[in-house]
Amino acid sequence: MNEIRKGKEMFYVGKSEEEYLAVITYKKVDEKTIKADHTFVSEQLRGQGIAKKLLNELVSFARENDYKIIPECSYVKKVFENSAEYRDIIKI
Numbered sequence: 001m002n003e004i005r006k007g008k009e010m011f012y013v014g015k016s017e018e019e020y021l022a023v024i025t026y027k028k029v030d031e032k033t034i035k036a037d038h039t040f041v042s043e044q045l046r047g048q049g050i051a052k053k054l055l056n057e058l059v060s061f062a063r064e065n066d067y068k069i070i071p072e073c074s075y076v077k078k079v080f081e082n083s084a085e086y087r088d089i090i091k092i
Contacts, residue, residue, distance in 0.1 A: 002045065002048070002050060002053075004053060004054060004057050006057075006061075009025060009026055009027060009028070010023055010024065010025045010026070011023070011024050011054050011057040011058055011061070012024075012054075013045065013050060013054070020040075021041075021042040021044065021045050022040060022041040022042060022045050022050045022051065022054060023038070023039070023040050023054070024036065024038070024039045024051070024054040024055060024057070024058050024073075024076075025037055025038040025039075026058060026069075029070065032066065032067055032068060033067060033068050033069075033070060033091055034058075034062060034067050034068075034069055034070070035069070035070040035072050036055075036058060036069050036070070036071055036072060036073050036076040037072045037073055038073050039051050039054065039055070039073050039075040039076060041054075051075055052079070055075075055076060055079060059086060059089055062089055063088075063089060067089075068089060068090065068091035069086075069089050069090060069091060070091050070092075071090065
């Protein structure tokens with residue numbers, strides 16, 4: 001049910017890119033940089049760690065493609081600031 005799927009500039013949980021229950025979106029800034037710009041988790045999925053799972057999918061994607069992430073979204077900023085495990089992927 002809570003399977004994370006890859007969409008166009010997004011990772012999401014739900015039926016489709018248009019009908020998601022949770023999502024993290026990003027934009028490609030240049031060849032080596034993406035900007036995490038939005039995270040949303042619906043009421044029914046809150047409290048299950050879905051936002052963190054979505055962020056980890058985005059981070060894995062960035063690492064696999066040798067991208068750095070600009071944390072524009074407030075959730076991503078907060079997680080990046082409070083966890084050393086993401087230090088290698090941040091572009092400030």
